[in-house]
Amino acid sequence: MAQLLAVLIDGLIYSSWLFIIAVGLTLIYGVMKILNIAHGSLYALGAYSAASLAGYWIKQGYPPMGSYAVMLVAAILVGLIAGPVIERGLLRFMYGKDEIVLVLVTYAVFLILEDFVKLVWGVDPYFIAQPYGLLGSFDIGDLTYPNYNLVLFGAAVFIGVVLAWVLTKTRQGKMLLAVIHDREMSGAMGINVGRVYFITFTVGAMLGALGGALTAPMISVQPGIGAETIVLAFAVVVIGGLGSLPGAALAALLVGIVRAAAVHYRPELDLFSIYLVMAVVLIMRPKGLFSAQEARKI
Amino acid sequence: MNTQASKFLKSGAALLAAVLVSANCYAQDKPIRIGLVTFLSGPASGPFGVPAKLAAEAIVDSLNAGKVPAPYATKGFGGTPLELVVIDEAGGATKQVSELRNLVERQDVDFVIGYIGSGDCLAVAPVAEELKKITILFDCGTPRVFEDASYKYVFRTRPHATMDAVAGAMYLLENRPGMKSYGGINQNYAYGQDSWADFTAVMGTLKPDVAITTSQMPKFGAGQYGPEISTLLQSNSDVIHSSLWGGDLEAFMLQAMPRNLFTRSQLILVAGEPYLHRLPGSIPDGTIIGARGPSGVYAQKSALNDWLRQIYKERAENFPNYPAYSVAQAFLGLKTAYEKAKAQGTPGTEEIIKAFEYENFDSPSGKVMMKLGKGHQAVTGTAYGTTRTVNGVITVGNIKYYPVERVQPPEGIKSVDWIKAGMKPGKW
Numbered sequence: 001m002a003q004l005l006a007v008l009i010d011g012l013i014y015s016s017w018l019f020i021i022a023v024g025l026t027l028i029y030g031v032m033k034i035l036n037i038a039h040g041s042l043y044a045l046g047a048y049s050a051a052s053l054a055g056y057w058i059k060q061g062y063p064p065m066g067s068y069a070v071m072l073v074a075a076i077l078v079g080l081i082a083g084p085v086i087e088r089g090l091l092r093f094m095y096g097k098d099e100i101v102l103v104l105v106t107y108a109v110f111l112i113l114e115d116f117v118k119l120v121w122g123v124d125p126y127f128i129a130q131p132y133g134l135l136g137s138f139d140i141g142d143l144t145y146p147n148y149n150l151v152l153f154g155a156a157v158f159i160g161v162v163l164a165w166v167l168t169k170t171r172q173g174k175m176l177l178a179v180i181h182d183r184e185m186s187g188a189m190g191i192n193v194g195r196v197y198f199i200t201f202t203v204g205a206m207l208g209a210l211g212g213a214l215t216a217p218m219i220s221v222q223p224g225i226g227a228e229t230i231v232l233a234f235a236v237v238v239i240g241g242l243g244s245l246p247g248a249a250l251a252a253l254l255v256g257i258v259r260a261a262a263v264h265y266r267p268e269l270d271l272f273s274i275y276l277v278m279a280v281v282l283i284m285r286p287k288g289l290f291s292a293q294e295a296r297k298i
Numbered sequence: 299m300n301t302q303a304s305k306f307l308k309s310g311a312a313l314l315a316a317v318l319v320s321a322n323c324y325a326q327d328k329p330i331r332i333g334l335v336t337f338l339s340g341p342a343s344g345p346f347g348v349p350a351k352l353a354a355e356a357i358v359d360s361l362n363a364g365k366v367p368a369p370y371a372t373k374g375f376g377g378t379p380l381e382l383v384v385i386d387e388a389g390g391a392t393k394q395v396s397e398l399r400n401l402v403e404r405q406d407v408d409f410v411i412g413y414i415g416s417g418d419c420l421a422v423a424p425v426a427e428e429l430k431k432i433t434i435l436f437d438c439g440t441p442r443v444f445e446d447a448s449y450k451y452v453f454r455t456r457p458h459a460t461m462d463a464v465a466g467a468m469y470l471l472e473n474r475p476g477m478k479s480y481g482g483i484n485q486n487y488a489y490g491q492d493s494w495a496d497f498t499a500v501m502g503t504l505k506p507d508v509a510i511t512t513s514q515m516p517k518f519g520a521g522q523y524g525p526e527i528s529t530l531l532q533s534n535s536d537v538i539h540s541s542l543w544g545g546d547l548e549a550f551m552l553q554a555m556p557r558n559l560f561t562r563s564q565l566i567l568v569a570g571e572p573y574l575h576r577l578p579g580s581i582p583d584g585t586i587i588g589a590r591g592p593s594g595v596y597a598q599k600s601a602l603n604d605w606l607r608q609i610y611k612e613r614a615e616n617f618p619n620y621p622a623y624s625v626a627q628a629f630l631g632l633k634t635a636y637e638k639a640k641a642q643g644t645p646g647t648e649e650i651i652k653a654f655e656y657e658n659f660d661s662p663s664g665k666v667m668m669k670l671g672k673g674h675q676a677v678t679g680t681a682y683g684t685t686r687t688v689n690g691v692i693t694v695g696n697i698k699y700y701p702v703e704r705v706q707p708p709e710g711i712k713s714v715d716w717i718k719a720g721m722k723p724g725k726w
Contacts, residue, residue: 003532010525017522114339123343125545129580133556143531146556149524219521220548224340224388228519263514263525271486271517 002141007260009140013149015256016156020214021229022236022248023159024207030243031180031200033099034091037106039208040230041113042082046209047216047225048117049074051126054216058130067131068151075213079206082113087201092194110226118223125222132217148217155214159207160249167245176200180243235274239281241288250289251281329381330374332358333401335412336625340388341519341545345572346414346621349614350437351384353622354411356609357629358382367601369660375633376640383407387414391421398422402429409434411628414621416440416459416489423452432650436628437621439569439590440488441713444671451647453654453674455631455666456624459489460713461680461705462541462568462588463496464721468705469586469682469698470537470566471504479509481535481563483526485546486515493541493568499717511535516546523550527557535563543569551580560585571595572619574685574692581692585685593623593663595694596681602630606662618662627661627676631668634659667702669726670709677706677726702726 025039050071057070086109094105135147167173178186179196187193211229219225236255240247255274262273269276281289334354337347358380360366364373374380383405385397394413401407410426410433413419419438424447426433433452435443439459443452470477480501484490494513501508511533514526527550530538538559542550547570554560560582567573571589573581589596597603606626610618618626635654639645642653655673659666669677679701683694707716708724716722 006528010528125344129552144557220545260525267514
């Protein structure tokens, strides 16, 4: 029983993290039909910026609790700078081209940003461990968990709820859904599609950077973390159905629980577990759990 | 045939022979180009790759200036200066095979020194053999390189990883004879699997009644260890064995410390020495640390050790860790072989190989003997110690040195078989 409980808690924590790193990717694909490989680099930029700024904050002797706000600001700054630069500077010239071309373009951006990270931060890792332990911990049975895990869980729920609310309950969100459904018709009806793309990509970039910023206190921030992350995020997005927000949430939950169960009961399956979920889901539903039915244009 | 024509033919033949011989020798008037392959990015770069690169650069500068203590005082290799061509090891084994071909066929390097990842070593060794280029594996650990194959052009100047497990288990049982159980967390690739297999085999031989509680094998670069830490916590193991290294080890420690894993279980990090230099605040007292050989914090005082510490500190502003010692062994081993071959005449590839096989040479971490793998695999003793905080600084105490015959299998027997047979000391 204690082990089952541990599987559920570990699974939920891991799912929260997966959802946070994948949600920006699925949002951008849902609206813009761009599989943004550069999402991994935005994650890395978020992690580096958070580690640098929060590290500076703590080093200066400012209240350590303020480091959480600093991490958040770092993620927002990365999104506000990198998002518009990539979208306005490059992607807008590619709209209308084949999806594969756009994948290659974002892959090129990913490679450029990977080198940019090395240029700015070097290859030595950055550590910002304090925020991970600062909030204390809680015990469940014989297991201790840092309260920071609750922050991750809370952030995942908050992001999911806010995005769902914005998409379904606000005018801007409904315009965005219209663009998702039919870009050309939305444009014909007066929606500024370019502006919707711009805002969506910037928000997606911000979410990618937020994933990195929230992960930074738990890892050694170093070159290559973006590549590891984009593979996982991609798996989650594909399982959930490309572009589906509820799909990404369910996929993250599924993958998180299955991986935690594998680690606890059959550790030798750990490496395989995520791809097992992916294979099973794609066999049953080739376009993912929540793929939308596509209307055929005549 | 008239005399003039005969002379012409003889001269031509002599010239052709000279050209052929010189093609296989190392020119004296231009620098010897050495391809250095080490991680410059990715999880292994900070603790392993970059220290190795910094050490290599410092060593080459020092060698070229003729400032290395005896017996290495000659400038460069036999008076010829050295030149480095540095390549990033990141990207996986397939990429490294291509990079090795590029180094040899396009960059025209004379020797290759490189490879920290065991998977990379296993992949490039047959290619180096095919390219007929002397390649020195300077740091990777898997014993499979020379236990499962035989190479002419490939050397490894670092002992293989069996000693990590053997000496680690000995040290552990000497200091904790009453232990009843242990679990493990190791990366799911060649080195991690070998390390765990060796350690369980040694423990099974030395103390068969100790129970194995769990074996966690996260993927290389996993980054998130929540479920693994929960499993280790619930296993209530007396000891946790780990060969994690680089960013994986750092992330694991950052996540495990706040969860009080190490108040329940003692940790043994068989490749943990570089970690001491990086995150001193997050390594608990009582952690057992290995360094694959008496290097890094375990290197004993000598002129060569003082030299390496000084030149490294000038460049890196801290003291060298064990990958820096590994790269020093590769350069000094190759220099010894090159100059020995040169003393016999022209230092061609065949002559250097002959000189390298079964050679003994001094290094900053003591005497190195090329005794295994038909003279292509180095052996040394090793050391283990335990961390303790003194005046707020993490140090290593209770250091014990193990001689080579106790921790390395002799020639002709595989590590696993030697361990299962009771680890009878060989004759060296």
